[in-house]
Amino acid sequence: MQTSNLTKQYGRHRAVDDVNMHIKKGAIYGFIGRNGAGKTTCLKMISGLSTPSYGEIEMFGYKGKDLQKVRSRVGCLIEAPGLYGNMSAYDNLNIKCKLTGIKKKGYIEELLKTVGLDTVGEKKTKHYSLGMKQRLGIALALVGEPDLLILDEPINGLDPQGIVEVRETIQKLAKERGMTICISSHILEELSKLATDYGIIHNGCLVQELTREELMKKCSERIELTLDNPKQAIPVLDDMGFNSYQVIDKEHIHIFERLGESASLNMELAKAGIPVKGISITSEELENYFLRLTGGDNRA
Numbered sequence: 522m523q524t525s526n527l528t529k530q531y532g533r534h535r536a537v538d539d540v541n542m543h544i545k546k547g548a549i550y551g552f553i554g555r556n557g558a559g560k561t562t563c564l565k566m567i568s569g570l571s572t573p574s575y576g577e578i579e580m581f582g583y584k585g586k587d588l589q590k591v592r593s594r595v596g597c598l599i600e601a602p603g604l605y606g607n608m609s610a611y612d613n614l615n616i617k618c619k620l621t622g623i624k625k626k627g628y629i630e631e632l633l634k635t636v637g638l639d640t641v642g643e644k645k646t647k648h649y650s651l652g653m654k655q656r657l658g659i660a661l662a663l664v665g666e667p668d669l670l671i672l673d674e675p676i677n678g679l680d681p682q683g684i685v686e687v688r689e690t691i692q693k694l695a696k697e698r699g700m701t702i703c704i705s706s707h708i709l710e711e712l713s714k715l716a717t718d719y720g721i722i723h724n725g726c727l728v729q730e731l732t733r734e735e736l737m738k739k740c741s742e743r744i745e746l747t748l749d750n751p752k753q754a755i756p757v758l759d760d761m762g763f764n765s766y767q768v769i770d771k772e773h774i775h776i777f778e779r780l781g782e783s784a785s786l787n788m789e790l791a792k793a794g795i796p797v798k799g800i801s802i803t804s805e806e807l808e809n810y811f812l813r814l815t816g817g818d819n820r821a
């Protein structure tokens with residue numbers, strides 16, 4: 522699934538501004554942004570619940586008017602799930618199955634098992650915990666075996682136990698069904714145990730897309746070297762046998778191994794006539810990284 526220049530304009534306000542998002546098949550894509558960043562608006566357009574003001578969505582090789590042909594391959598849970606409170610989970614799912622024309626025997630039981638609600642019996646959903654409601658919402662989104670599942674803030678407001686349950690359900694879906702999943706949150710840390718890829722949205726703009734490995738590297742423990750010309754230091758690093766390092770910009774190199782050798786590294790660089798302006802060992806917490814990228818130190 523990918524979007525090109527996806528834009529949503531509400532009057533003078535651009536809720537989503539020129540977003541180019543790429544979700545690979547089989548990925549768990551963490552869509553991160555503060556409250557009001559534009560996540561829901563973006564996901565609604567991708568799910569077909571709202572029309573873009575500008576730009577294009579492509580999924581399963583279809584785009585433009587042809588998107589209609591593949592809309593049924595997308596399941597979504599956006600905002601709170603619409604449940605019939607006086608009915609059981611089974612009956613809620615039964616209604617959705619009837620509307621979708623699914624009559625397969627044992628289908629609902631299987632769905633309930635997938636989201637861990639197979640033992641709730643006849644309990645009315647109005648008496649469910651928030652986590653149970655969210656999991657039933659996920660089950661409803663799964664009716665019809667979607668290839669792409671879109672979940673908007675499914676963890677929001679859950680207690681720690683609820684978070685674990687929803688997280689495990691999502692992991693199971695990705696693993697057992699090979700489903701592509703896009704899940705939004707305003708807390709990067711929350712998705713760090715789950716997502717394989719990340720898109721970070723701020724003020725309607727997608728400020729960065731990165732893989733889990735790239736994110737972990739950005740936030741991992743490292744030696745940070747500050748130099749006038751990082752390129753000059755590379756032969757010294759190579760001679761010393763460093764393999765895992767990255768030139769970050771015109772002044773910085775990050776080294777992700779042998780953190781105890783910063784003193785000898787400093788010495789070798791000095792011997793080679795390369796002045797070191799700064800050397801330190803740091804790591805950045807995921808949440809700090811997100812806050813730095815979205816230009817602030819407090820969450821909205």
Ligand code: ATP
Pocket residue numbers: 531534535536554555556557558559560561562563674707
């Ligand atoms: P949250 O987690 O708070 O829902 P979000 O990242 O999902 O945040 P959106 O709900 O997409 O953000 O909202 C993005 C911006 O668009 C906000 O400034 C919001 O006020 C505005 N917005 C959303 N829907 C509408 C609408 N129907 N009409 C006018 N403005 C809207």
